[in-house]
Amino acid sequence: MTTTTTNYQVTRETEDVFRNIRLDGVKTLNVDRVSITWDVKYLLDHKGKPVKIVEKYQSDTQVKKMSFELVEVSPDELRTKRKRFPSFVLKVDGKFFYASVPVDLNITPNNILGPHKCALTGCECRRLSAASDSDGGCEKVRDDFNSERIEKYPWITTGYQTLGTRHDCFVVIDCEHYKSCPPRKTARVGNAAKVAHAQVVWEDVSSLEKWNQYIRKNQLTTNNT
Numbered sequence: 001m002t003t004t005t006t007n008y009q010v011t012r013e014t015e016d017v018f019r020n021i022r023l024d025g026v027k028t029l030n031v032d033r034v035s036i037t038w039d040v041k042y043l044l045d046h047k048g049k050p051v052k053i054v055e056k057y058q059s060d061t062q063v064k065k066m067s068f069e070l071v072e073v074s075p076d077e078l079r080t081k082r083k084r085f086p087s088f089v090l091k092v093d094g095k096f097f098y099a100s101v102p103v104d105l106n107i108t109p110n111n112i113l114g115p116h117k118c119a120l121t122g123c124e125c126r127r128l129s130a131a132s133d134s135d136g137g138c139e140k141v142r143d144d145f146n147s148e149r150i151e152k153y154p155w156i157t158t159g160y161q162t163l164g165t166r167h168d169c170f171v172v173i174d175c176e177h178y179k180s181c182p183p184r185k186t187a188r189v190g191n192a193a194k195v196a197h198a199q200v201v202w203e204d205v206s207s208l209e210k211w212n213q214y215i216r217k218n219q220l221t222t223n224n225t
Helices: 075-081 191-201 208-218
Strands: 002-004 008-024 028-044 050-069 071-073 087-092 095-100 156-163 170-175
Touching (some): 050 095, 075 095
Antiparallel strands (some): 002 008, 156 170
């Protein structure tokens, strides 16, 4: 539904998002599909073309609970199934479990079984390079975008992936080759750097005390990095 006035246009738009993604052991993949309806107000240019969003507010929400049965399969069976359907593949204790899923399923940001051991902040693997195994690299990295077969890597003991979806993912939960990177070093921002940075915004900042006054006055916060 679209309503147009002289300078504005209000359009009703719907988007689907997946939330509360969880596993019931190796039996089912459970998902809440949330349909969110927005009323979006656009500013129109002189030709009546939308140029920017002025207002956006949620007008309706519908939740549909979905369950996808996981079936234990062999690596050979996986190769056949992947040619026909968007799929979710779970590997646990050396066994593979398959489910056909919607093409728009997106589970990338979800922590289903634990953190991704390849490259998630706080547990990055030091082998995350295309070097040879003997030089400390990883075959999964060397395969790049061709690493679409979790069963190809026996040293990955627990993980999951989606294939044929719009947002494919390959998440490694437990790996025999995993070597954690050392903790990242952090540095605190010095007083001189704070003052110099503040002078970009407020030209009359000449001291740390002035800097603190402006921060308090404008209710800003700075993060040490």
